[in-house]
Amino acid sequence: MLYRGYLSLVDRLPLPSLRTQKIIAFLTILTQGGIAVTGSVVRVTASGLGCPTWPQCFPGSLVPVGVSSGVNTLHQIVEFGNRLLTFVVVAVAAAIVLAVTRARRRKEVIAWAWVMPAGTVLQAIIGGITVLAGLAWWTVAIHLLASMLMVWLATVLYAKVSEPDDGTVVQVLPPTLRWLTALSGVALGVVLVLGTMVTGAGPHAGDKSVENPVPRLALDITNLVHLHAEALVGYLALLIGLTFAVYAVHAPRAVTLRLKVVLALVVAQAGIGLVQFWTDVPAVLVVCHVAGAGLCTAATAAVWAAGRTRTTIPDREPVPV
Numbered sequence: 001m002l003y004r005g006y007l008s009l010v011d012r013l014p015l016p017s018l019r020t021q022k023i024i025a026f027l028t029i030l031t032q033g034g035i036a037v038t039g040s041v042v043r044v045t046a047s048g049l050g051c052p053t054w055p056q057c058f059p060g061s062l063v064p065v066g067v068s069s070g071v072n073t074l075h076q077i078v079e080f081g082n083r084l085l086t087f088v089v090v091a092v093a094a095a096i097v098l099a100v101t102r103a104r105r106r107k108e109v110i111a112w113a114w115v116m117p118a119g120t121v122l123q124a125i126i127g128g129i130t131v132l133a134g135l136a137w138w139t140v141a142i143h144l145l146a147s148m149l150m151v152w153l154a155t156v157l158y159a160k161v162s163e164p165d166d167g168t169v170v171q172v173l174p175p176t177l178r179w180l181t182a183l184s185g186v187a188l189g190v191v192l193v194l195g196t197m198v199t200g201a202g203p204h205a206g207d208k209s210v211e212n213p214v215p216r217l218a219l220d221i222t223n224l225v226h227l228h229a230e231a232l233v234g235y236l237a238l239l240i241g242l243t244f245a246v247y248a249v250h251a252p253r254a255v256t257l258r259l260k261v262v263l264a265l266v267v268a269q270a271g272i273g274l275v276q277f278w279t280d281v282p283a284v285l286v287v288c289h290v291a292g293a294g295l296c297t298a299a300t301a302a303v304w305a306a307g308r309t310r311t312t313i314p315d316r317e318p319v320p321v
Contacts, residue, residue: 048206
């Protein structure tokens, strides 16, 4: 009954074109990655506890209360502003669900679309746990990793939305190379996990309270940086090998172009990491590095999605007898 009412409500909306659906799907990638970038701004400005509770900003107040709280007003504004952006992420996630449902897309697309609002709600809960745990390094790590997972899923959603519903599934890459693209995703995951550990032991804790210091990862940061860098080199080597392989099998330009983009982004990300290490991790480069992580994640997901696609195969002309 509720489902029928939902469909009846959706049917009253304008019919979205494929172009509109793709724009909204692209915005899901942008917002899922963007909220991670703004979260890094919160961290490097030490505004992580600008709103010291959740879901309220302060006990008894959903919004900042100013100087009367004893918390720096700028920190309140930065943290509360990041929380407000969650509503933008939710709105875009809801919009893609409504768009593909109204367009009567195939069940696969609708299922992928529903992952966006569900994942966004889960992310908000993780963010709340992060605040209530006093910005413990492992909660911040989980929060960032969940954001990168949402970027990956949003990128795959964009690919699904772009495919024709009445098409035929085509294996663009041989099974071995398909598995290799999946392995590149795993390698990226290892790089991201080690990166969050570097952050957990690094200088940007998200808050500078002397009375209640933020729990940090008690491991040598230099060793963690080397592990992170070695994992990145392994990821890059895997991508280079994959690039040679796809050219060897004459893969379509859609795959080779995506691989070139990934390689360029990973090299740029490595450069940012090196400069961070040499310059004692300046705040602006932390934000750039998080943005780069989101771009690398989206680009790697795009390579994975391009390995198997759905396309409309034109009917063959009858062969003369």
